[in-house]
Amino acid sequence: MLALRWLSALALIVVLSLLFWRYAHPASIATASRRRAAAARYATHPSAVIALLALLALYVIAALAPWLATHDPIALLPQSFVNHPPSRELLFGTDYVGRDVFSRVLFGTRLSLSIALLATVLSVLLGTAYGLIAGFVGGALDTAMMRLVDAFLAIPRIVLLIAIGALWAPLGVTSLVLILGLTAWFGTSRLVRAEVLSLRERDMVAAARALGARDLAIVRRHVLPNVLTPVIVSATLGVAGVIINEATLSFLGIGISDPAPSLGNIIRDGSPFIATAWWAALFPGLALVITAMAYNLAGDGLRDAMDPRQVDR
């Protein structure tokens, strides 16, 4: 648990500082102005701005969960508080063993956000590397690598996750991050490969090659910066999917297991009592929908802002 907390904090800091560094030190004036234009375009989408604010708020809430929680998320309240409806004292009511759902949702959001962020970073790194290699090397290797991706994509993601989860159940937090990350990169790799294939044929690459640039230098200077945009967009949209997949695994009882709260297993605990104690299943689900929606809207906004050609498609 502690290791996860540090890892996710570290991942967040690395991602943010990388983004900030690239933003603060643009390669050229043209890049700087393009970036400013993108930011301005993003700001014209009210829904995207609201989504960004919502995401910020969610991360602040997740970070402050221990201080915002009104109760211990794991401690059991006295017997008379089992399946207690929402009240001023117990904002979201209590679950079937008498735990405060509000505090559990706070901590669950925290765990879901950390797991999804880490898993997405992992899958983006994997997918980008895979797509780069396939697209840049090309030939038989490309064909073989892409057929493998086809096979992965032919298995419904959640069925694949269930199968892996079932074989190694119960999963810890670390293995959950690994499994979610390792099953989320197929789309990214396809995207990167397609982008690389078109970039490879551009004049700038031919010019660099004529000047004697090595493959690695070409990839770093010309290919990687240009695939970054679609990758960032797909990663943002991908987080929403990963959050939902994590919740699904925990709902099925092969993800985070009791008593640690995750949005999925709070719903799992609430689902048998849905008729009488709907609050235990409703509120964590709302938290999930809000989070996934914010990521989806932010991703849509980013796509429109970064790639004006794609607007309104």
Add this chain to the structure above:
Amino acid sequence: MRRLLARRLLQGLAVVWLVGTLTFTLLHLAPGDAFSYHDRHIPADVIERWRHIYCLDRPLVAQYGCYLRSMASGNLGYSISQQRPVLDILIDYVPRTIELMFFSLLLSFVAGIGLGVLEARHRGGFPDWGSRAIALFFYSMPDFWLALMLVLLFAYWVPILPISGMEDVINGPSFSGWQRLVDHARHLVLPVISLVLLTCAAIARFQRAAMLDVMRMEFVVTARAKGVSENVISRHHVLRNALLPIITVAGLTLPSLLGGAVLVELVFSWPGMGYITAAAIGNRDYALVMASVLVSSVLVVLGNVAADLLYALADPRVRAA
């Protein structure tokens, strides 16, 4: 046409072989084997015999060959929790999943295409962003939670629809043929609605984009200049051309629809593939879980082949290629 079919089927076969190899690899990376976990009293020599039949007592390469051979002959293993061959179980359960998916896909397309057309025609207006906002809301929803909320709504708050199984357990046996059909349809409603709400958002999005693409074309401008009414333009000029790409979307939505079906089946106790797969997790029934991975990929591949063929039928340019 026949060559296209043959090529697609061959490619599909390669994908299925890769998926089979993948499940084989996963099984061998996992702790234990298909017969390690069971809570029933099965004599050790019976377990040993099973291990021998499924080649689990042989070296890895031989096991792989054995696995491929048995897969090719339709022998998908032995389910330790249900105590019968996996293939028999799947023959019982898969058709019910297909039934669920067929109706969901059909309704998703009707709803998705309708919404997409509406959005494109009122682009930027209230019907456009209103419908897109609602679509995004459902798109961002975990399948199982949507299903649970429908249970809450229709079973307890407005109790008008059955929420579990596929037939009335108490009165079902005394129903006549017609009543039985109505009863079955009533049980289908909620699972299908969940899947449609989850899927039609993506289809509407594609349909809207396709409509907007076609609307930019010159023949639409010409039609408008000739004074053709907007209704006729969107029905005859735009929609007909914008329907083509949606066929491909059918293939693309299949994996997520099938994945959604797994959870929706679980919540509504619809006795299909997802339902037994979820049950198999708890029983550590490796053979059954792995077979469902394989079967779902076969379903996806077949769906994609069908979509390709439909596309070729609808668009002569593809047929020639």
